[in-house]
Amino acid sequence: MSVDQVMSVVGYFVLLAIGYALSRNRKAVQLKLVLWGVGLQWLMAALLLMLIFMKSHISEAVAPARISHIERIILRKPVEV
Numbered sequence: 001m002s003v004d005q006v007m008s009v010v011g012y013f014v015l016l017a018i019g020y021a022l023s024r025n026r027k028a029v030q031l032k033l034v035l036w037g038v039g040l041q042w043l044m045a046a047l048l049l050m051l052i053f054m055k056s057h058i059s060e061a062v063a064p065a066r067i068s069h070i071e072r073i074i075l076r077k078p079v080e081v
Contacts, residue, residue, distance in 0.1 A: 016038070023029060 016034070020026065020029060
């Protein structure tokens with residue numbers, strides 16, 4: 001992990017700690033609920049990053065076919081069989 005990534009993770013938990021420290025009723029904070037929320041947030045972030053990564057690789061593989069399809073539409077070339 002790079003220094004920037006470590007700082008991001010530490011900053012995330014610092015924000016959680018600040019929220020807890022500024023809470024008026026700390027006993028009402030349910031740790032299980034907070035952990036579920038944090039876990040779901042990290043899961044969605046991981047899925048989103050995987051989706052972006054997969055989309056870039058799929059578009060690289062499909063790009064030549066897509067370009068030839070667009071050329072056929074624009075230049076009205078007949079489909080080769």
